[in-house]
Amino acid sequence: MWVPAGAYASLLFLASQVVAYENHTKYSTWMITSMISRNDGVLTGAGDASALLQAGFTQKAFRRWLQQNPHDVHSDLIASHIRKSVDSTIEVVSDALVSVTNSPLDRLSTGNNLIILYERTHDESYRVAFDALRHSIDLQPRNAEGGLWYFTYPNWSYLDGMASLAPFYTLFTELFEFANTTAVPDDMVFQIELLWEHCRNDATGLLVHGYDSSRMAVWANNRTGASPYVWGRSLGWFSMALVDTLELLPNTERYSDARGTLLRHFRDLSAALVRAVDPKSGAWWQILDQPERDGNYIESSGSAMFTYSLLRGARLGYIPSEPSTAVAIRAYEYIVHNFVVDQGNSTLGYTGTVSVCSLNSTASYEYYVERPMLYNSVLGTAAFAQASLEYEILER
Template sequence: MTISEYTDRYISNYKNFKDYWNYEDGCILTGCIKLYYATGERKYRDFVFSYLSSVISEEGIILNFDHCKHSTDSFNSGRSLLFAYKMTGAEKYKNAIMFLLDKIKVYPRTSEGSFIHKSIYPDQVWLDGLYMVQPFYASCIRLFGDGDYSDIMQQFRNARSTMFNNSKKLYCHGYDSARVQPWADSESGRSRGFWLRAIGWYLMALVDTADAVGDSDSECVKLLTDLFCEAAEGVTKYSDSGSGLFYQVVDLPEDERNYTETSGSLMIAYALMKSVHLGFPVDRSYADLSRRIFESVVKEKFKTGDDGLTLTDICCSAGLGPGRQRNGSPEYYFSELIVADDPKGVGAFMMAYSEIVNDNMTGRRDNDEA
């Protein structure tokens, strides 16, 4: 089974991950959008519109939106609405976008001004929340001129000042501005361990937000570029020397309980290759590492079963709290369930593959010009 056959089967059989508007579906939608732009194959576009047709009314109401809680997870799928609106100009998609944008304007924040992760996690910032909100937020500002990028810049600055570990050169998973959570250090407010997918979300947030802003000379893009270069330099030092893949707990590769995790590795592969394509001041070796990661996933993480290929070694989920649950220790991250074909991993696979396709096209154009 080829990569194309795998993605065809996956999206053909896809069922909404949850019964409400959720970020996991957003990962697959974003993967399809990126593959549509990279390949021009209409099947990816059709998947997005088919999905939206079941959850967006003709008036632009998100029919399955959960109004009972604040969550940064609620905004990731908004990127599919932006795509649909750009493709069609249909007012219903704009209405749905504006609904989400209005939610952002009144979304609860920490004392530093960052969006809290969820209402059940007050005063907390998690790295994945930056990915869920900021690329969509920046796209709305660029498309509709509603606001400026200063808020986005401040939230990324906050993450750098509160969540970056200078000795490890890695970002922690979460930060508690109130410093009361059992998993948070009483002085810094940071969580203990360095979870791979959290760092993957963060690197994708940086490149996708920069892409959404678009102006490479803007103060916002310059900030995002600097933050990306620092974070990428830090994490790539922990890449497995053979496969290029990264470990579930990034800085403990020799722990026998550790394993090379698929979704986070693919997120980093996507972000590294995209940073090259965006013209960030990074070494071309990032593109080579991205390819090595992708090729290792294809070789090592796809397993053949009765139904064909499955994408394995995906951490099902990880979080912090509430209370003394999920304490952010390496032991905790090792204990989380490992699954196959989860949309967080498959979506990241599609995104990484889209950048590989783009890179192949760039190489062909360069050869033609030579």
């Protein structure tokens, strides 16, 4: 979509107002207006899986901001960008039934905002798009146990996909297929349970990146099929999936067993994340189960995701407030001081985010720590914006 040059100037001006308005302290608004100035989350090409994930994650962060700041001076700007982002995905996701075998579960990340906009506008193009996404789940290949493949790699399931799958599966079923309990809660919880069973290390309580149910991958554990290392961002996606899905599941008898399962997992994982935090920095390593190993480093996107999950989970009463809140506050402050960049043009930048790490690799230690770093990665900036929103609630 063509955007007049003057519109970008206006966006930069609005972003500059955040500095004066918040005196550099309300980082959620500052980062989100900075993302808008970069046109983040808007598909401009064919819309590959990475672009779809970025769009959906941007929409989620912006929607959270609107829910928290409905009367803010930036509300219209941010609501407009959500719609622009969602609209840019319609054509791609409406074709999900055709392209499903070549598209990872990340394609579902835009589903909830398609539903929200449909509910508000009754624009049928949104319905067509999210219906296609929902039906594509039924076509997704599954392993012999019934676990969804994350992508085209036979029998491989990743933690990453749950952040897109579980919240969309849940919201769609609650609104449009309420009688279909085989989908939600049954299948949704089953997908999480399979990952928990295959990927969790009982000694640490942490989950590795994914598993191969056939045990044929070069990295697969002979007994469990699990990959060898705990990659921070994949576990970040999983922790966000748990807290976000818990919030969407109504607290009724229908969902009592599902909520109980997800709550147990979230509490167990949150306690493990508190134990795994680096005592020096207060944040989390790129590979969580290899602290201080040569080449390992504190990574910004996973750290922001864990911060969000702990703060939101504690605020909603899913996990004990302490020590989760204290750990998350310390991590947030480290992130602000070490990864947030004042770019000098009234916008914020974000550093320290690793590029995509795939199990379509050796999945070796060296692979994970040698992947390139990205500046202003949407996966990092959107994660930071959401962590900031939770932090700002504490400051009220």
